[in-house]
Amino acid sequence: MGLLSKKDRKLILDPLADDNPITIQVLGICSALAITAQLKPSIVMAVSVIFVLGVGNVVISLMRNIIPSKIRIIVQLIVVATLVIIVDQVLKAFAYSLSKELSVFIGLIITNCIIMGRFEAFALGNGPWRSFLDGVGNALGYGVILIIVGFFRELLGSGTLFGFKVLGDSVEKTGLYAIGYENNGFMVLPPMALIVVGIIIWVQRSRNKALIEEH
Amino acid sequence: MAINTDKNSYTIIFAIIMVVVVGSLLAGFASGLKPMIDANKRYEKQQNILYAMGINNNEGANDVEFITTDAVEGEFAKYITKQLVIEGDEATENNEAYLIDIKKEATKAKDAGYTRKLPLFIGTKDGKEIYVAPVRGKGLWDAIWGFIAMDKNMTIQGVYFDHKGETPGLGAEIKQRFFMDDFVGESFLKDGNFGSILVAKGNNDPKNMDKSDQEVDALAGATITGDGLSAMLKKDIKMYVPYFKTLNK
Numbered sequence: 001m002g003l004l005s006k007k008d009r010k011l012i013l014d015p016l017a018d019d020n021p022i023t024i025q026v027l028g029i030c031s032a033l034a035i036t037a038q039l040k041p042s043i044v045m046a047v048s049v050i051f052v053l054g055v056g057n058v059v060i061s062l063m064r065n066i067i068p069s070k071i072r073i074i075v076q077l078i079v080v081a082t083l084v085i086i087v088d089q090v091l092k093a094f095a096y097s098l099s100k101e102l103s104v105f106i107g108l109i110i111t112n113c114i115i116m117g118r119f120e121a122f123a124l125g126n127g128p129w130r131s132f133l134d135g136v137g138n139a140l141g142y143g144v145i146l147i148i149v150g151f152f153r154e155l156l157g158s159g160t161l162f163g164f165k166v167l168g169d170s171v172e173k174t175g176l177y178a179i180g181y182e183n184n185g186f187m188v189l190p191p192m193a194l195i196v197v198g199i200i201i202w203v204q205r206s207r208n209k210a211l212i213e214e215h
Numbered sequence: 216m217a218i219n220t221d222k223n224s225y226t227i228i229f230a231i232i233m234v235v236v237v238g239s240l241l242a243g244f245a246s247g248l249k250p251m252i253d254a255n256k257r258y259e260k261q262q263n264i265l266y267a268m269g270i271n272n273n274e275g276a277n278d279v280e281f282i283t284t285d286a287v288e289g290e291f292a293k294y295i296t297k298q299l300v301i302e303g304d305e306a307t308e309n310n311e312a313y314l315i316d317i318k319k320e321a322t323k324a325k326d327a328g329y330t331r332k333l334p335l336f337i338g339t340k341d342g343k344e345i346y347v348a349p350v351r352g353k354g355l356w357d358a359i360w361g362f363i364a365m366d367k368n369m370t371i372q373g374v375y376f377d378h379k380g381e382t383p384g385l386g387a388e389i390k391q392r393f394f395m396d397d398f399v400g401e402s403f404l405k406d407g408n409f410g411s412i413l414v415a416k417g418n419n420d421p422k423n424m425d426k427s428d429q430e431v432d433a434l435a436g437a438t439i440t441g442d443g444l445s446a447m448l449k450k451d452i453k454m455y456v457p458y459f460k461t462l463n464k
Contacts (some may be wrong), residue, residue, distance in 0.1 A: 037383075065220075066220065067229070068225055068229050069221065075229075075233065078233060078237055082237050082241060085244075089244055089245060089252070091256065093251035093255065096259065109432070165275075169275065189383075190383075198328055
């Protein structure tokens, strides 16, 4: 990887694992619980957040010297809101059924704490290229968890992936269902997302001792 | 860079410029994409109407699969033979009846002098005339709406329900296949008189074998959505009764 310096690489890779916004910083949980019942919306949400956070970080970073500090939070909000409305409109125009499925959650990207957090903590103090990497990195870290959770919830809850019946047909009792396997209906409900995220945090911390806090 | 970003005048000018830039950007996007968004909404309505008539791409027992958006306009033209607008006693043919916004009509109808325009879609499937009426009401959190396909005796041939923000797993189940399929065979007319179909709890008929009781089994944990749905059917389908009476003379 000659493209990125070591420091830049860290910006992308750190949020994927050791500084993951969901599992380590525990930010952006609400949307992670709400939309991960299936894999497809999880991926669309991940892509939307990558766009909003990547572009948003660059915009804020470019304006960092001219934003009046008194109204900087408002300026940040306007930037996120604008980008989110653009994403929403584009989805409505090109992926209507998907935008119906995600309904309010696209709008709720505005309130996703990861986004404002990165604007405030990173983009206001760093150049556009580094901000872009940081934004994409954090959004990827968020997206990876979303996709993992979505994968397990759809597989165990509905027995499908992307809507394809990978475990057989639950009504006609083919595949796994023929030997008595049943879908876990609880997986489809939001509380189970919390438990899945909890398990991911548990696995991650038990593998990486550096993440365990001293008491 | 010697701009003093702490000055009040600077802050105000910055804010004004920001608002103008963002405003025109969003306005540009909105008007640029509007034709496509409108087309999508139109397709969705046509898909819903056809779904209620039983024209869909369902395969599995739990599927709710519409005709694809590419094909929907052709299929709509093929199956829907007539679109009516009913105003009072008069029913006029109007090929843009499906563009009538029944939410706006309901608001206008509060004015006593206004005669509400009721759209009705008449289609033929397997040689049988099917009448599809739109309905709209309130669920627990927000609007619910749907399309009811009936024969000329107001016996339900199929329904489609949708909602804006009912609770997933509870009220949102109204758009599930098992719930919608329950309505098929129930009739709004009993001995020639209008009586609405109720979403009933404890009707001792969970499999819905009895098609003459004008009741379908309610969803657990969705009482208010179910009551809203009952009220919606009663209020909106009732308005079509005079027209159906003229059919059966």
